Amino acid sequence: MNTNSNAYTIGYASIMVIIVAFLLAFISSSLKEKQTENVKLDTKKQILSALNITDGDVATNWEQVTDFVLNADGSLAEYTDEFKTNYADTTELHVFECTLNGEKKYVFPVRGAGLWGPIWGYVALNSDKNTVFGTYFGHEGETPGLGAEITKPFFTEQFKGKTVTRDGNVVLSVVKNGKVSDSSCEVDGISGGTITSKGVDEMLKTCLKRYSSFLSSATDVTSGATKVEAAAQDSAAAKMAVVDSTINAVKDTIVAKVEPIVKEVKDELKK
């Protein structure tokens, strides 16, 4: 057979493309479910890693974590039972809540861009919503040994205990290696990984900024029970204020009435 004829070439190319297309489609669809499971499991692992939980079964550990969606004003929009794997959608404000040793922790997903591709992370805050409890960073294709070092413990551990916001602004930042001037909120970047470090800095600033109303609100919106409790505390405080002012007023009148009598008595005594 003449393998150089036009008909043969076109036929060969067509058949090859059809076979390859079916093969890839078949493999992709048959493995899809398992892959999604893996991605889900991995995302959960990353969130738990931000909470410094790295031991044990991911599914069991995950039972302590709840996923919430917030409104822009920081109030609770919905409780999501359905776990997502992609938190790149910036219109939804997701927050994960987890109680560890009786203290509430909040985890915020962050997304940004590194040097070669996307970078992401999960930032866990203490119940004061202002100090970092733990972080996790991931990347798609940053340079090994340079930008890719953002995933390493020596980098992520640095964030622990740092202040996130001050006067409503996100102050948590990554600065050039060795240029830390305020150690309460600044973290050393990676030398040689400047653009990735800057990407992390920008990612933290822009993504955490969107949660600023949630971070600055003292009340706990993600939990209905605590919310009611806080409201009760508020009304109690208001009542106390009323009582205080009444007492003060009474005191003033008494003092005003008693003073002239005291003066009179004193005068009598002098005579």
Place this chain on the structure above:
Amino acid sequence: MSNLKETFLTPLGLNNPVAVQVLGICSALAVTAQLEPAIVMGLSVTIILALANVVISLLRNTIPNRIRIIVQLVVVATLVTIVSEVLKAFAYDVSVALSVYVGLIITNCILMGRLEAFAMANGPVDSLVDGIGNGLGYAIILVIVAFIRELFGAGTLFGYQVIPDCLYEAGYMNCGLMLMPPMALIILGCIIWAMRAKNPELQEK
């Protein structure tokens, strides 16, 4: 038999795809800042190259001459996609570790070079051996470069510190330049230089 042995051994030394044919150096540059990704990349290329060589070798008599490069590319791309999909489903951690390198394999010129130069003209067994040999020849150079870069650039091997603290206290410093991509080219240049100096038959007249 001796022919097979030769097919396997020459790409490891005198006909090394990276050091002698100077192919595939773009990926050699990207993944050699640390040993671990270098080894992973070397092994991935070896496996894909061996498989692609066998497939093309089996098809070699049917492939129309005018579209042979396209056919080779389709075979490589299909194999890479299948391997990456299977890894994602059954060895997720490995696929995360490989991340972009899997994609880089498609563009590796060693693959196209071996398919065009060897698999199109030889039987499947020879092609398999040639693929493994060339893949390992590529891996060896990657590992040498990564060893030098990680040792002098970060003071570690496989992420573990090997340069003792007392040396650092004595004033020793890691060479940050080693971690930069240009250094991979310079080291590669030195390896090529050493090989050509040792083997005069490699030198052009």
